[in-house]
Amino acid sequence: MNLKEVDNYTLDMRKGYVRNNIEFIPHTEPIPYLLVKNYFDDADIELMLKELRFLTPKMAYEPPDNLPDGTKQNNQIGLDGLYNNREASNILNVMDKIYDDSKLIQTLNDMSWFYRVWEYTNLDQTFVAYYEDSDYYKAHRDIAIVSMMYWLWEEPKSFTGGNIHLTDYDIEIPLERNQLMIIPSSIHHAVDPITMIDNNKKLSGMGRYCIARFLKMK
Numbered sequence: 587m588n589l590k591e592v593d594n595y596t597l598d599m600r601k602g603y604v605r606n607n608i609e610f611i612p613h614t615e616p617i618p619y620l621l622v623k624n625y626f627d628d629a630d631i632e633l634m635l636k637e638l639r640f641l642t643p644k645m646a647y648e649p650p651d652n653l654p655d656g657t658k659q660n661n662q663i664g665l666d667g668l669y670n671n672r673e674a675s676n677i678l679n680v681m682d683k684i685y686d687d688s689k690l691i692q693t694l695n696d697m698s699w700f701y702r703v704w705e706y707t708n709l710d711q712t713f714v715a716y717y718e719d720s721d722y723y724k725a726h727r728d729i730a731i732v733s734m735m736y737w738l739w740e741e742p743k744s745f746t747g748g749n750i751h752l753t754d755y756d757i758e759i760p761l762e763r764n765q766l767m768i769i770p771s772s773i774h775h776a777v778d779p780i781t782m783i784d785n786n787k788k789l790s791g792m793g794r795y796c797i798a799r800f801l802k803m804k
Contacts, residue, residue: 607623607624608622608623608624608625609622609623609624610622610689610690610693611623612693612694612696612697613697614697614698616755617752617754617755617757617769617770617773618694618697618698618700618701618770619752619767619768619769619770619773620690620693620694620697620766620767620768620769621759621765621766621767622690622765622766622767622768623762623764623765624764624765625736625764625765625766626680626683626736626764630680630683631738631764633676633677633679633680634676634677634680634738634797635738635740636676637675637676637677638677638714638738638791638795639791641663641714642716642789642790642791643789644663645661645662645663645714645716645789646661646662646663647659647660647661647662648662650726651729653726656724657723657724657726658722658723658724658726659720659721659722659723660715660716660717660718660721660722660723660777661715661716661718661721661789662713662714662715662716663713663714664711664712664713665677665678665712665713665714666711666712666713677712677714677797678712681712681734681736681797681799684734684766684799690768691704694768700770701732701768703731703732704732704801706803707731707732707801707802707803708802708803708804709801709802709803709804710799710800710801710802711730711799711800711802712797712798712799712800713797713798714795714796714797714798715795715796715798716789716793716794716795716796717745717748717777717780717793717794717795717796718745718780718782718786718788718789718790718792718793718794719745719780719781719782719793720779720780720781721777721779721780721793721794722776722777722778722779722780723776723777724776725751725753725774725775725776726774726775726776727771727772727773727774727775728771728772728798728800729771729800730771730800730801730802731770731771731800731801731802731803732768732769732770732771732800732801733768733769733770733771733773733798733799733800733801734766734767734768734798734799734800734801735750735766735767735768735769735796735797735798736764736765736766736767736796736797736798736799737761737762737763737764737765737794737795737796737797738763738764738795738797739763739792739793739794739795740791740792741763743763743783744782744783744784744786744792744793745780745781745782745783745792745793745794746780746781746783747761747778747779747780747781748761748777748778748779748780748794749761749777749778750767750775750776750777750778751775751776751777751778752769752773752774752775753774753775753776754773754774755773761794771800777796780793780794
């Protein structure tokens with residue numbers, strides 16, 4: 587029995603305070619992809635931002651594998667090789683919560699037969715891509731089975747641009763903070779150039795973060 591709502595939470599007698607502003611937006615045609623708005627709560631967001639503030643000055647450009655020069659301009663850092671102990675990373679621990687989200691996994695299974703491969707994946711890789719002034723990523727595919735992308739930035743927002751395009755199908759996805767997207771990794775996707783509003787120093791941390799996780803099979 588629900589008792590009351592407080593700041594996007596509902597107090598449930600059995601479950602305690604439950605967030606009620608998460609919005610699942612499944613798409614089945616022409617391709618199966620899932621958007622989830624307001625996915626993580628404020629505490630998880632702050633945990634990730636705390637780690638991102640530490641990591642951002644250490645990020646660097648990494649050329650994309652098997653793609654021509656000029657395909658992208660951004661900075662990034664891989665998390666798997668950085669931490670010998672996965673528990674030491676706020677970002678990895680928060681992203682791992684996705685695996686216990688039965689509603690999300692059921693939504694994917696209901697959307698398409700393709701996502702039933704999820705249960706057979708046994709390897710994940712996670713990195714953070716950071717975009718500042720004029721950064722972009724042209725159309726590319728990921729070398730994985732399922733790709734998850736989660737977007738975050740410091741408030742107030744200090745840039746424009748950065749929308750996502752599923753270029754094979756001419757689909758544009760407006761960028762939203764705290765939004766998760768899950769797509770088949772074989773789908774070409776691109777990132778619009780970023781324009782910074784203020785004249786921030788390079789690697790200021792005021793740009794666009796994408797936490798990307800790839801599901802694979804060994």
